[in-house]
Amino acid sequence: MNLSSFVRHSTLSLLPPLHSTLPSRIDVTENNAAAIECSNLNYSITTRLHQSVPILKDCSLSVPSGQLWMLLGPNGCGKSTLLKILAGLLKPTNGTVYVKRPKSYVFQNPDHQVVMPTVESDVAFGLGKLNLPRDEVKTRVSKALDAVGMSKYLQRPVQTLSGGQKQRVAIAGALAEACKVLLLDELTTFLDESDQLGVIKAVKSSLGNSGEVTALWVTHRLEELEYADGAFYMEHGKIVMHGDGASIMDFIKTQQSSYTNQINS
Numbered sequence: 725m726n727l728s729s730f731v732r733h734s735t736l737s738l739l740p741p742l743h744s745t746l747p748s749r750i751d752v753t754e755n756n757a758a759a760i761e762c763s764n765l766n767y768s769i770t771t772r773l774h775q776s777v778p779i780l781k782d783c784s785l786s787v788p789s790g791q792l793w794m795l796l797g798p799n800g801c802g803k804s805t806l807l808k809i810l811a812g813l814l815k816p817t818n819g820t821v822y823v824k825r826p827k828s829y830v831f832q833n834p835d836h837q838v839v840m841p842t843v844e845s846d847v848a849f850g851l852g853k854l855n856l857p858r859d860e861v862k863t864r865v866s867k868a869l870d871a872v873g874m875s876k877y878l879q880r881p882v883q884t885l886s887g888g889q890k891q892r893v894a895i896a897g898a899l900a901e902a903c904k905v906l907l908l909d910e911l912t913t914f915l916d917e918s919d920q921l922g923v924i925k926a927v928k929s930s931l932g933n934s935g936e937v938t939a940l941w942v943t944h945r946l947e948e949l950e951y952a953d954g955a956f957y958m959e960h961g962k963i964v965m966h967g968d969g970a971s972i973m974d975f976i977k978t979q980q981s982s983y984t985n986q987i988n989s
């Protein structure tokens with residue numbers, strides 16, 4: 725199940741559903757080449773003392789349709805905040821955002837979104853609102869599970885799945901709803917190496933070759949860059965670099981060694 729379905733049935737109901745009811749409150753310019761695009765995005769919070777604290781500063785990014793891009797940066801630099809703005813869960817202070825729809829936000833902790841008793845019922849859950857014929861639901865569930873390599877788990881109780889398998893079921897839920905954009909927030913944080921690899925491969929395979937599905941993946945793990953078509957690196961609320969995975973990896977390693985040298989000097 726993805727967030728758009730879940731929020732209506734959980735303690736997270738303060739959050740708005742993602743697909744259908746997002747207000748068109750932000751300037752939106754359709755750009756066929758990009759599935760995700762934002763420009764000069766700022767986000768500030770106001771403290772109890774009525775001071776404005778900037779969290780995001782002039783962030784601009786563009787992710788081409790059909791690609792997997794990653795968003796990296798140190799703790800607290802603003803990655804999740806940016807992703808939540810793209811998902812429509814937070815409203816930017818100013819700037820423009822375009823994200824192709826339907827879009828889906830998948831949480832870091834799989835237990836927050838895989839909640840139905842079986843894999844089949846969980847993936848099908850979000851389709852309830854679409855009033856589809858039974859056969860269509862079955863076909864969509866089966867295709868989505870196939871895309872994430874979970875077909876043989878159809879009847880499995882969800883509580884018997886590993887963390888990585890639950891993440892793949894959550895992604896399948898989004899795919900079953902024909903999501904065009906997956907916004908994935910540190911999915912592999914709680915996973916061991918094999919589950920981590922399984923989830924990345926599932927995302928890659930769900931993108932397929934059609935160019936229809938696009939993903940933005942927030943991560944701390946440098947080794948995951950190998951699977952990215954491109955990446956953004958953030959610091960202190962700003963996107964300071966973007967490029968292919970290898971150049972972002974080199975950039976981060978250089979940053980890390982310069983911090984280490986500073987500490988040791």
Ligand SMILES: Nc1ncnc2c1ncn2[C@@H]1O[C@H](COP(=O)(O)OP(=O)(O)OP(=O)(O)O)[C@@H](O)[C@H]1O
Pocket residue numbers: 769779797798799800801802803804805806
């Ligand atoms: N509602 C809020 N009130 C106060 N500060 C906030 C709020 N939301 C975010 N922040 C602050 O904004 C900054 C960015 O937070 P965010 O969660 O986006 O960072 P992140 O890069 O995703 O961090 P991490 O890698 O640790 O998950 C942090 O300093 C955080 O404490």
